[in-house]
Amino acid sequence: MPGDPSRDAYLAEGNANQARKRVAADALIRGEDGRLLLVNPTYKAGWDLPGGMAEENEAPEDAVRRELREELGLTIASLRFLCVDWVEPHGPWDDLLGFVFDAGVLSTEQAAQMKPSDEEISEHHFFEVSEALPLLPDRQRARAVNALQVLDYGVPRYLRNGVAL
Template structure:
């Protein structure tokens, strides 16, 4: 029965013992020329899609909106889900759910107003997609390529290590 303290304690104990998943949320953002926005983080090598890790109990779409505001000063009105990727444990990291959302096309004015507003981002730049994808780390490259394909065919994808199932 809901509200029963004994039941709530039992469920809380179960919740505390269940696995926790890390979640990341990134965005595909384009300019009017169809070029893809990438950011160059200061804390790791290489380029990245804009976005980042979700905080405790934060929905992925809220995480990407927060990251875009914090890192680029960009407020996004709407997002469209493109894909989710389950990434197996690797190196020191546990598994991860990596979400990618379509954050749309920026007007020339919006693109010109972008500026790194967080110490985590050294620079940002729009790239042609064939130039952008090789700049991304392997795992993110596979996820970004699948998300880009969704823009073309409209079919959201569930991925496992970047491969559509």
């Protein structure tokens, strides 16, 4: 029965003991010329898709909108889900759910006004897709390749360690 204090306590105990998942949410953003936006984080080597980690109890689509606003000053109203990747534990990290959303095409004016607005991003650049993909870390590149294919074929994908099932 909802509102029963003993039932709520039982459920709260179960919630406290269940596994937690890390969640990342990234965006595919293209320029009018079809080039792909990447960002250069200050806290690690190499380039990334724009986006980042979700905060506690934050929906993935809210996380990517927040990250785009905080890091690039972009406000994105419309997102389309492209894929989610379950990544097994690796190195010091537990497993991860990595989401990729289509954040659309920026006009030339929007792209010109965009600038890193957070100390986590040193620069951003639009690359030809063939140039962008090799710049991404392996796991993120696998998600980006699948997400780009979803843009072409329209069917969202579930991935396991970057491989579509």
